[in-house]
Amino acid sequence: MxxxxxxxxxxxxxxxxxxxxxxxxxxxxxxxxxxxxxxxxxxxxxxxxxxxxxxxxxxxxxxxxxxxxxxxxxxxxxxxxxxxxxxxxxxxxxxxxxxxxxxxxxxxxxxxxxxxxxxxxxxxxxxxWRGKTLVLDPAREDFEISAAGLRVERAEPVRREEIVLAQKTFSLVERNTLGFVREAERLAQLGLSQKKGVLLYGPPGTGKTLIVRWLVGALEGYTKLIVSAGHYGLLAECLEMARALQPALVVLEDVDLVGGHRDGPWAASGGALNTLLNEMDGLTPEARVLFVLTTNRPEVLEPALAARPGRVDQAIEIGLPGETERLLLVRRYAGSLGVVDDLAARIARQAGRASPAFIKELMRRAAQAMLERGGGNALQWQDVEGALADMLGAGGKLGARMLGADHRVGFAA
Structure with a gap:
């Protein structure tokens, strides 16, 4: 250090x-x-x-x-x-x-x-470094001014009310993270492990990263290490840091990049999967390390990682929101737009199985359409309908999936 x-x-x-x-x-x-x-x-x-x-x-x-x-x-x-x-x-x-x-x-x-x-x-x-959110950067070229080594990640904290998620799902996340951490010492007194792995999976744009950001702010006293796509080459070193700085939260974003099935087309090269498995197994039961893994593609994960207790102890689907959650999202992303209750309800109903990210972009494009027709700040259904047509366009089912929705977007689900 x-x-x-x-x-x-x-x-x-x-x-x-x-x-x-x-x-x-x-x-x-x-x-x-x-x-x-x-x-x-x-x-x-x-x-x-x-x-x-x-x-x-x-x-x-x-x-x-x-x-x-x-x-x-x-x-x-x-x-x-x-x-x-x-x-x-x-x-x-x-x-x-x-x-x-x-x-x-x-x-x-x-x-x-x-x-x-x-x-x-x-x-x-x-x-x-203790208690902070850290990223381990590789050495860069001589013309770079940033040094290799640990870097503190600064991000705006996420409040609980910013997460729009079915209460049952959110309770499951909280019970397996903050709840587990609160009882870790008493579990240790009973001779039980203080190490845990949680997998968050679901389509793009459903809020997995937002949940991670909320956890990072809510886990007081924990050092947080963030491992994303550009840092998996330093995975062993990151996990070594977690051991040295425990209690620690280790976030492995898009873990399918290194955790693909060994016999499948998404298998990672260079022994990254073996490194991950060995490092997770190498932690003693007394190690106070919480792993949170995220992926958009749970079906490609290596069973030795995703289907083995002691590595991943709980998998939680962060799916597309239901109509109740979609209505909350419409209200949130409407900002200062004038959206009457009936219109908000219609948007939530007609948007179908759309992700929070999709609804956020839908409201922005609807606002743009409203401004283009000179409608002040009073949104109308024709603005939303035009925005949906633009977003999907000729992309069809593929366009919907890329924007974080299923192929029925734009129709009541």
Whole structure:
């Protein structure tokens, strides 16, 4: 945990007023830096001068300014020592390594061993990251200014009332996530596992991501790690972070990208599925990790992932809303439009099995049609009917499915 290690070093040297600090720059950039390199000459020599820093955003008012390669000279309890820091950014990780050099006597070994333990403990506490929503980014090209490693994800919190879902379904989600977390410690006292996996599945646009965002805000005291399509190459590292930062919520979005049936056409390459299965199995029963997986295509998932308790313990369908929920959605997405009760009810009834995303876009396009005919802000059925025709157009059944509805959209269901 690089920012925590930096803070641990700063705490150490703050109590040593006579310490000296310098930056290090090897002539060969890709080399691993060690104390022995400081006496090299020529092309292998190390330049000593101003230090290079990276500002690491930890989601607080100010970033943590972290040295990349640096040397501290100090004295503690009468023992002079040197501390070397070397940071290397690989694709899969950011590795920070320290070396401590001192005289070869018993007192120096005791003091330097204690310093090493303090630095390791400070880094392992990971206070900079705990309780936050994190994404693990790979290393990027040289022209990128963003560093590899953990990044705090900032997103507007989602309130419970923003989720339009059948009460029975929502209760099932809540009972298997927040409810389970509330009772995790008492379950552990009974000798039961604190690890759980929940699969949310259903058509596109039905609110799976919204539910995840609500959970991220509602799970207080949990560190949340988000793994999406562009980050599955770092899956093993993300799950390692979850173990280190537990209690943790791990969100695996569109898990079918790596969890496809091993014998099917959607099987992922590169051993990603095996990594996922092994990492989920490798967590001890005492591990406080909640997995939430999402997919639009549950039928393609590997049975060893989706149909085995201990990996996925509860599958919950987030389906297309019923007429009651559609009416609530029409009201919500109408905004400040003038929609009389009869028209709202007709839209909800005639829209058929349409997703929240579809209804949101339907109301926007109906508003556009209203403005084009000069209707002020009073919506009429002809605006909605024209919007439906535009949205479906020649796409037919395929167009409906792409917009998060079944082929009966536009007809009472």
């Amino acid at each position: 690089r920012p925590d290690l930096q803070r641990a070093i700063q705490t150490l040297v703050a109590d040593l007023p006579k310490h000296r600090f310098a930056g290090l720059r090897p002539r060969e950039r890709e080399r691993e830096l060690r104390f022995a390199d400081l006496v090299e000459e020529g092309s292998k020599s190390v330049a000593i001068g101003p230090a290079a820093f990276q500002d690491i955003d930890i989601g607080e008012a100010y970033p943590v300014r972290c040295a990349t390669r640096a040397l501290w000279l100090a004295e503690r309890e009468g023992v002079p020592f040197a501390l070397l820091l070397d940071v290397d950014e690989g694709y899969h990780h950011v590795r920070a390594r320290i070396e401590i050099a001192a005289r070869p006597d018993a007192e120096s070994r005791r003091v330097t061993a204690r310093i090493g333990e303090e630095l390791r403990a400070g880094a392992a506490e990971a206070r900079c």
